[in-house]
Amino acid sequence: MGSVVKDEEMSPPVKKLSSLRLNSPLAQVSLIGVVCFCCPGMFNALSGMGGGGQIDSTAANNANTALYTTFAVFGVLGGGIYNILGPRATLFAGCSTYVLYAGAFLYYNHYKHQTFAIISGAILGVGAGLLWAGQGAIMTSYPPTNRKGTYISLFWTIFNLGGVMGGLIPFILNYHRTADSVNDGTYIGFMAFMSAGTLLSLVILHPSKVIRNDGSGCTNIKYSSVAVESAEILKLFLNWKMLLMFPAAWASNFFYSYQFNNVNKFLFNLRTRGLNNVFYWGAQMIGSVLIGYVMDFSFKSRRVRGLVGVGFVGVLGSVIWGGGLANQLRYERDDKPWDLDFKDSGSVFAGPFVLYFSYGLLDAMFQTMVYWVIGALANDSETLSRYTGFYKGVQSAGAAIAWQLDTQKTSFLAQFITNWSLTTISYPLLALLILLAVKDDDDEDDEQSKQKKADESISLSKVG
Template sequence: MAIDKRLFNVIGVGLAFMLTFMAFQTMGNIEATILKNVNHDDPSFTGSGYTSLAIIYACLSISNWISPSVISMLGPKWSMFIGSLTYLLFIMSFLWPQTWFLYTSSVIMGVGAAMIWTGQGTYLTQNSSSATISRNSGIFWAMLQCSMLFGNLFVYYKFDGQDYIEKSVRTVVIWVLSALAIGGAVVFFFLPNPPKISDDEVRTEEPTSGPLEVFKKAVKLFQTPRMLMLSLAYFYSGIELGFYSGVYSTAVGATTNLENSKKLVGLSGVFIGIGEVLGGLSFGILGKKTTKWGRDPIVIAGFLIHIVAFFAIFLNLPNQSPLGDTHDDAFISSSGVLAMACSFLLGLGDACFNTQFYALIGSIYADNSACAFGIFKFVQSVAAAACFFYAGVLPLYGHLGILLTLAIVGTAAYVWVEFNIRRRAASDNKNVDSESE
């Protein structure tokens, strides 16, 4: 049986992202906790994990407007490779904790992140057809989120029984994460280019336009009614990304009424990853069926899952937990089991949203994927940056109120877009049948 080269490429880019984000997502999950211990050793160090992550996503959002132009010049493979090197720089900056260096590397990584994500969206689309885009999106998402399993499981064991994370432990963790980032860069370097195939077999975007033309296309696309509505859904996913990737695990670790709370920081990331992987694999395996039913039922399921998670978090964790260690009581006796269940639900719901975002973009914007993915990451990154900017001052209940409101608006917007896509497709089919008669 001949090997499907496009599927091989999808698995390859999934592996590269898994290694790179095994390093970065683990670091993002523990960054606030790590830097608090750095400040304990060196009071002159004033760097904030929330501020660092906010800078990353702010620069990512701005850079997404130029990343399609970069893709048009370098191609998706080399854009992803260069972007992966900025992730390595950011992680290694923790070996020499200086406030200015932390924030400078955050800026550089934000620019690189725009390159790696827009390149990924283009590369995935170039290796997919309308029949395989849902499957490939699910496979990629599952492989990507495996990074949360292994990286955070390592942290779970390294932080076991430690209320204070010693420098020697921090150094080992940073070196291991740096090695993973190097591995990801190597895989990006050796990724093959998409195979040359006929237009009726797969729809791909050829980056023939110049950088200025690509930028103009991105601005024009962003102003369309469909993309503006999708942006509401993207904005929710960005706020939720900031919450689960930096705020929630920090809140769990700061809830001293939880036994061995610092250890639960890593375990929370593991359960988020389990939910992400389960969701990605499910939608990858069921890709053809979900396309037939429509993508909106999965998004609605993700919405309901998140509502349950938000309510349970509201009951289980104290209001001040995102802001620092607290002995306050929650509405119920804080439970580590319930906290991990909420982590799982956050990951599963996030997979529902994001796999369908990828599938929709790769399906309806296949001829303009770099611009479409660039806009997606722009809006999502603006939202994530906003979440991290207010994370340092907003208590837990404020986070949950914002999430609930945006979940309702974002889900409704996505369902509206899907409804109009199906209505237009039905109208086109009806016109074709009329002409054939």
């Protein structure tokens, strides 16, 4: 009988060819990255304009409140729905709601009725919960255990390239316009990308068909039932691991309303906001690659790598938020918007621009770090879909409140202090979670080997 060849022992040409298979983890993670490039990537670019590209942020704030309220519910339920329906139906249903949302702002551009935007936001929250639960399961369960940070950063890079491209759309189409709201072509461009992403989601394979380069399956997932998933989802709220992760989840989208509306929209004019988003989401690509390297390659021990990663993001975050405080003390909500243009010379433009760029860098590093921790808590897609669903649900509940705080005209400084405090609280709790729950690679390999032998013994006994 032939021996099984380990992935590390394969010759480079064979390894490269095997990685290009449609059913390889690399191909599937890349595909879900492209899907998110087209759908949430373009949504991020639209939101990053501040006010959904409108002069008045009220409609966008209310739509986002509705969005993240339903997202909070279906983010938690999304993992269970994914385990019942499988990836294609779940992702297709989720992606289709993004097109409706962009179309609602195209409608608002003409009629200024926010009801459609709010309803479409609520529907998008349902769809986003489905999409991100499926995305999280794919991104955290398919990669080899010692390369999860690399695969997460790969996804984050592809996904945020959508934000970069999406930032170019309003920058180019509104370059010579003096109006404060984007034109129809901007929304139509977003809708075209979102439609393409919806169709591409049908190429995603079921987890049982995805095979790693060493010939092993990524997960033993089977179609679940409503009763099983309902019980497992309820258990998450009593799971000590999820409770330690709760502050990080709550904080991870809370700062978007502040950064998009109170920094980008308040400080810059329309065309420069689009350009800023190119660099904001570009910074996310850099940040995800950087922290992915730290989490996968900095030290031999996986637990040590995790702790170093959390410490690194914590220190950098303190520096960036400190710079943000210095900037925020220069203006208040009642002040006249600055309307800075990218052609303005000197530090007048450069300082706020670098700060906004740094916010994007920190966002990606923070979220990649959290996803790495989630991925280190388990390996099977079924469990990780629930964990990531819980993460996205809590994240969205925080975001819903954040958008409404801005609608209620909460002071810029109060929002800033809240954001900095929430992220700071997260770091020691994530470090504790890593110490208590994350196993080193060798320990996990031993456990998987024992489980494999146990499964083989059971199979032999059944044959006998």
